[in-house]
Amino acid sequence: xxxxxxxxxxxxxxxxxxxxxxxxxxxxxxxxxxxxxxxxxxxxxxxxxxxxxxxxxxxxxxxxxxxxxxxxxxxxxxxxxxxxxxxxxxxxxxxxxxxxxxxxxxxxxxxxxxxxxxxxxxxxxxxxxxxxxxxxxxxxxxxxxxxxxxxxxxxxxxxxxxxxxxxxxxxxxxxxxxxxxxxxxxxxxxxxxxxxxxxxxxxxxxxxxxxxxxxxxxxxxxxxxxxxxxxxxxx
Amino acid sequence: xxxxxxxxxxxxxxxxxxxxxxxxxxxxxxxxxxxxxxxxxxxxxxxxxxxxxxxxxxxxxxxxxxxxxxxxxxxxxxxxxxxxxxxxxxxxxxxxxxxxxxxxxxxxxxxxxxxxxxxxxxxxxxxxxxxxxxxxxxxxxxxxxxxxxxxxxxxxxxxxxxxxxxxxxxxxxxxxxxxxxxxxxxxxxxxxxxxxxxxxxxxxxxxxxxxxxxxxxxxxxxxxxxxxxxxxxxxx
Ligand SMILES: [Fe+2]
Numbered sequence: 001x002x003x004x005x006x007x008x009x010x011x012x013x014x015x016x017x018x019x020x021x022x023x024x025x026x027x028x029x030x031x032x033x034x035x036x037x038x039x040x041x042x043x044x045x046x047x048x049x050x051x052x053x054x055x056x057x058x059x060x061x062x063x064x065x066x067x068x069x070x071x072x073x074x075x076x077x078x079x080x081x082x083x084x085x086x087x088x089x090x091x092x093x094x095x096x097x098x099x100x101x102x103x104x105x106x107x108x109x110x111x112x113x114x115x116x117x118x119x120x121x122x123x124x125x126x127x128x129x130x131x132x133x134x135x136x137x138x139x140x141x142x143x144x145x146x147x148x149x150x151x152x153x154x155x156x157x158x159x160x161x162x163x164x165x166x167x168x169x170x171x172x173x174x175x176x177x178x179x180x181x182x183x184x185x186x187x188x189x190x191x192x193x194x195x196x197x198x199x200x201x202x203x204x205x206x207x208x209x210x211x212x213x214x215x216x217x218x219x220x221x222x223x224x225x226x227x228x229x230x231x232x233x234x235x
Numbered sequence: 236x237x238x239x240x241x242x243x244x245x246x247x248x249x250x251x252x253x254x255x256x257x258x259x260x261x262x263x264x265x266x267x268x269x270x271x272x273x274x275x276x277x278x279x280x281x282x283x284x285x286x287x288x289x290x291x292x293x294x295x296x297x298x299x300x301x302x303x304x305x306x307x308x309x310x311x312x313x314x315x316x317x318x319x320x321x322x323x324x325x326x327x328x329x330x331x332x333x334x335x336x337x338x339x340x341x342x343x344x345x346x347x348x349x350x351x352x353x354x355x356x357x358x359x360x361x362x363x364x365x366x367x368x369x370x371x372x373x374x375x376x377x378x379x380x381x382x383x384x385x386x387x388x389x390x391x392x393x394x395x396x397x398x399x400x401x402x403x404x405x406x407x408x409x410x411x412x413x414x415x416x417x418x419x420x421x422x423x424x425x426x427x428x429x430x431x432x433x434x435x436x437x438x439x440x441x442x443x444x445x446x447x448x449x450x451x452x453x454x455x456x457x458x459x460x461x462x463x464x465x466x467x468x469x470x471x
Binding site for chain 1: 251257260261263266270271302303304324325326338346349407413416438470
């Protein structure tokens with residue numbers, strides 16, 4: 001159980017809740033200081049071992065999970081990696097959920113109404129559980145960049161949203177994966193909420209050894225969850 | 236094994252996800268506004284029955300509803316309660332694109348999942364205790380779950396906590412999850428709960444959900460992200 005205990009706070013790589021360049025944080029971030037609590041049994045536990053019963057079956061190949069008869073358009077990619085703790089030990093039995101725009105940068109969401117085409121063969125959501133080595137793997141397509149209303153001529157860099165839920169409530173993580181050599185990253189307010197050099201943890205690496213011949217380009221993206229913390233409750 | 240021709244493999248170091256010099260916690264990023272077809276599933280907010288609450292099927296075409304209903308889990312043991320509330324921003328306006336997660340013990344006070352090793356307390360095969368709800372267009376959410384039993388404070392520390400649920404708040408404009416707790420205002424144990432004791436007294440009421448209806452007992456837990464009446468959020 002101690003493996004799931006979070007470490008001390010103040011991790012420099014974590015963004016603040018309030019980051020005014022990302023405008024909608026201004027009215028949606030607390031002004032009062034967070035109340036620090038040592039982890040209790042509540043935060044040290046989580047619904048590991050229940051994913052199928054909780055959420056239903058895995059979806060690992062997003063290129064064949066639209067509702068059209070065919071295969072998604074776009075650059076086919078493999079995204080794979082490991083979920084680790086801060087001591088670089090694998091975290092098995094963690095559910096990895098992803099969602100993303102299609103190759104043209106459009107979500108199937110009704111709230112996304114910009115002038116880019118939808119792909120009937122692409123929904124853009126998947127979910128797998130890490131294996132004994134903490135590994136996960138998706139096949140999908142490379143998402144396009146898309147505009148948003150944060151400021152004039154604002155474009156999100158191409159990204160995949162990832163959500164991780166594992167053996168402990170305290171180690172919950174939601175993040176975004178970016179692609180190497182994307183010039184939009186350095187001018188994106190959401191990515192820039194993370195200070196350098198830690199922002200680069202969010203940039204996947206192209207890997208020719210993960211690339212599948214005649215099928216898909218390969219990207220590696222490891223995720224590191226909070227690790228152990230010796231802070232006890234005072235009796 | 237290498238697939239690239241000899242001499243053509245890039246060997247220069249790159250500052251990216253795989254750079255050993257950058258190894259450490261993956262930074263948080265917001266769920267953004269478009270998570271509805273990827274995270275909340277039908278039934279995610281009903282931890283005790285087979286209703287479809289928790290999802291927002293109005294926000295994407297039905298043919299793309301690949302998450303569907305979670306499989307049935309069988310009957311549960313305990314008192315069913317409803318938890319309702321609205322998420323508000325710093326101007327008191329409802330937040331229509333937030334998502335709430337809850338995590339709670341079963342009625343006997345045992346957490347489902349391998350990390351709670353207290354085998355002397357029964358598991359409830361029909362009850363996992365994790366729920367997820369996208370809020371509706373008016374910022375509202377509703378969960379159906381069991382009133383949780385009391386649990387010890389921490390491994391090796393048998394002081395008891397009052398019945399409570401861990402609550403996570405996500406949404407557009409929330410770069411990181413905000414973690415809070417729901418306590419039942421009319422419950423035993425609130426007066427000597429070790430976590431509530433760490434909260435400044437004037438702000439404790441933001442965590443105490445009043446009972447506002449019966450059949451099932453219904454508790455109201457509004458979440459104020461910012462400003463007047465701001466909900467207490469925890470640094471876990
Ligand atoms: Fe996005």
